[in-house]
Amino acid sequence: MNAPALKNCLEPRWLRPLLIAVALLFLVVFILLPLVTIFSQALDVNLQDYLAAALGYEGATPELPPLFASLGDGASVYRAALDDAEVRAAIRLSLFTVLFCVPLNTFFGVMLAWAITKFDFRGKNLLISLIELPFAISPVIAGLIFILIFGASGWLNMVDLYTFADGRITKLLDADGNTVTLYKWLMAHDLKIVFAVPGIFLATLFVTFPFVARELIPLMQEMGKDDEEAALTLGASGWQLFFKVTLPNIKWGLLYGVILTSARAIGEFGAVAVVSGNVRGETTTMPLYIEILYGEYQFATAFAVASLLTLIALVTLVVKAAIEYVLKKQRTG
Amino acid sequence: MPNGTFRLRRNRSQLPGFGLTLGLSVAYMSLLILVPLGALVLFSMNLSPREFWRVVSDSRVLAAFRVSFGSTFLAATIDMFFGFVIAWVLARYRFFGKRLVDAIIDLPFAIPTAVTGIALATLFSPKGLVGGQLAALSAWINARFGVNVSLDIAFSGTGIVAALMFIGIPFIVRTVQPVLEELDKEVEEAASSLGANFHQIFLRVIFPSILPALLTGFALAFARGLGEYGSVIFISSNAPYESEIVPLLIVMKLGEFNYEGASAIGVSMLACSFLLLLAINFLQAFARNRRKA
Incomplete structure (x- = not known):
């Protein structure tokens, strides 16, 4: 890298350790300690009491409470939390x-990236934005829009259904002679959309839509279309073109x-919270169940579920670093 | 085949699948994103302009907007400082654990907001690792100097700022860091050989060239923070007029089946997001042109 330039940094000597210290302090408080909190709470290790005793605060126990003696208990608390039927x-x-x-948004994301x-x-830049x-937009709005369409006083309840009888089109009426709206018809046929699983799927589709296209577009722009055009003149079909020429080039970005997309789909809270209706064991995803547990002061279980989501997030970061490394190597070598 | 030549000229590309891929993906996007957003705007039009105004000018709604804008602005401003320092350190120095720091900066992007919420609420609560120290510190100050200071972060308005700082930091670092890395060191060295000191070089050479990126990062963090829901509701006390954010108010209106009210507040937020998106696009274009020139 720019190692020789580093030697004659122009700033005063004392500035450098100071800046590194400020950056690290921020990261410790805002990134590292939240992670420590999640895992210590999940394993039921009370770090705060330990720290208070170690630093000799007033009111703290005089001798150090055992920090790791309870770890065996912690592991069993953790196991019990994840064994719970509603957590499952x-x-x-x-x-x-x-x-x-993920499959739906991947499929359409790839198509969108190909077209773009x-x-x-005309209108390509508008489409990209x-x-x-x-x-x-706020995830809460992402949930709100689907309630306004599919909810009890949403658009679907303003659409009357019609029926074809006696050679005429008439409004569909129920047994009491009331008009039947699309919403009522769906409810009568047990097809609940919001406050049920389909609503959760819709809201998640909405918030996770951009990821695949956003990763692929810069990558595919950089690659150009020379490879594909060459393959075309050699007589490749459209499918061969994509699977044999394009896909190998974009596979890491696509991955x-x-x-x-998966990480966000598992972890989405705001949008899903609005449309879920929170029926325990039926319409609670992991983040929603964390909220319920936390509200009921079941902290160990809440943090046990949270620690699973945190592990997924950490894996995402590792994969990102690995893919960036591979892409950098591809570009230079 | 006149039709064929027309197509070729329009696309300037012989590759197959233009109609299929564009048609299907735009149809999907419209059904999933554009039509529902349109439905929101149309729904709010069920209200007359006067009713709409009554909903959004309600004192509790206005207070929520004040809380949302105020805490997001404060958080993004603080993040701008720390984000700049982190980006600077990552771009210019080598130190132990730099790789790890570089990777972990993205954690707020990857971790679910509900997890962030309960982790920060616990961390900053009086029983948490940071909140406990702060509580002890304020007790010590109280005993020593007889001054009552409240250093409570969790379950207050300060908690909102802390959560939004967490959410916003990667936006600033990730927009400023590449610009700092690309910065031409020769310009700095030339300025130095002409007798400029670090202070002058920073203010006249470095700072102007990263300012567009810094502002873009600020706008991105601001836009994200304004709509943030999950991480904030756990750490805030959610007291009406004091620490209630706009997205929470939308959720509460929905809970009361007040769809019109929710849609009116939703549309106002949507308008704010669009304005921010425009500002971000403008800033990015400005930064791009600047870098080319």
């Missing part, structure tokens, strides 16, 4: 959400986009 149900629903949303990077058309829209 929450994990299952979160996984189903990922299985539903391989062709020129529209992709980012779900990131720009990262898929991982980001």
Whole structure:
């Protein structure tokens, strides 16, 4: 890197350790300690009491309480938390959400990236900015819009259904002679959308839509379309073109986009909280169940579920670093 | 084939799949994103302009907007300082654990907001690792100097700022860091050989060239913080008029089945987000042109 330039840094000598210290202090308080808190709470290790005793605060116990003697208990608390039937149900629903949303958003994200990077058309820049829209708006609004469409006083309850009888089109009426709206019809057929699982899927699709396209577009722009055009003149079909020429070039970026989509789909809170209805064991995803547990002062269980999500986040970061390393190597070598 | 030549000229590309990929993906985007957002705007139009105004000018709603804008602004400003220092340190110095620091900066992007919320609330509560020290410190100050200081972070307005600082920091670092790395060291060295001291070089050479990136990062952190819900509601006391944020108010209106009220507040927030998005695009274009020139 720019090692020789580093030697003649122009700033005063004392500035450098000071800046490093400020940066590290911020990171310790805002990144490291929250991580420590999550895992120590999940394993039921009371670091604060230990610290208070070690530093000799007033009111703290005179001798150090055992820090790790309880770790065996902590592990059993952790196991018990993850054995809970409702925790299991929450994990299952979160996984189903990922299985539903990630393939759909990956498929359409790849198509969008292909259309944007391989062709020129009017309105392309507008389309690129529209992709980012779900990131720009509050997740609560992402939930709100689906309630306004599918909820009890939403748009679907303003649409009357019609029926074709006696050669005429008439309004569909129920047994009491009231008009039947699309919403009522769906409810009568047990097809709940919001405050049920489909709403959770929809809200998650909305908030995770940009990830794949956003990772792929810069990557595919950089690669250009020479490879594909060469393959085309050699007689490759459209599918061969994509799977044999494009995909090998973009696979790492695509993988990262898929991982980001999955991580957000598992962890989304705001949008899902609005549409879920919080039926325990049925419409609670992992983050929603954390909120319920925390509200009921079941901290160890709440943090046990939170620690699983944290592990997923940490894996995401490791994968990101690895993929960046691979891409850098690809570019230079 | 006149039709074929027309197509070729329009796309300037012989690659297949233009209509298919663009058509399908735009249709999907419209169904999933544009139509629902349109439905929100249309729904708020069920209210007359006067009713709309009554909803958004309600004193509790205005207080929530004040809390949201105020704490987000404060958090993004503090982040601008720390984010700059972190980006500077990462771009210019080598130290033990730098790789780890560089990777872990993105944690707020990757970790679910509910997890952030309960972790920060516990950390900064009087029983937590940081909150406990602060409580002890304020007790000590009280005993020593007889001054009553409150250093409580969790369950107060300060907690909102702390949560938003966590959420916003990677935006600043990740926009400023690449610009600092690209900065031409020769310009600095030339300025130095002409007798400029570090103070002058920083203010006249370095700072102007990273200012657009710094402002972009600020706007990104601000936009994200304004809409943030999950991490804030756990650490805030959520007291009406004091520490209630706008997204929480939307959720509460929905809980009362006041869809019109929720849609009116939602549309106002949407308008704020659009303005911020415009500002960000403008800043990014400005920064790009500047770097090219």
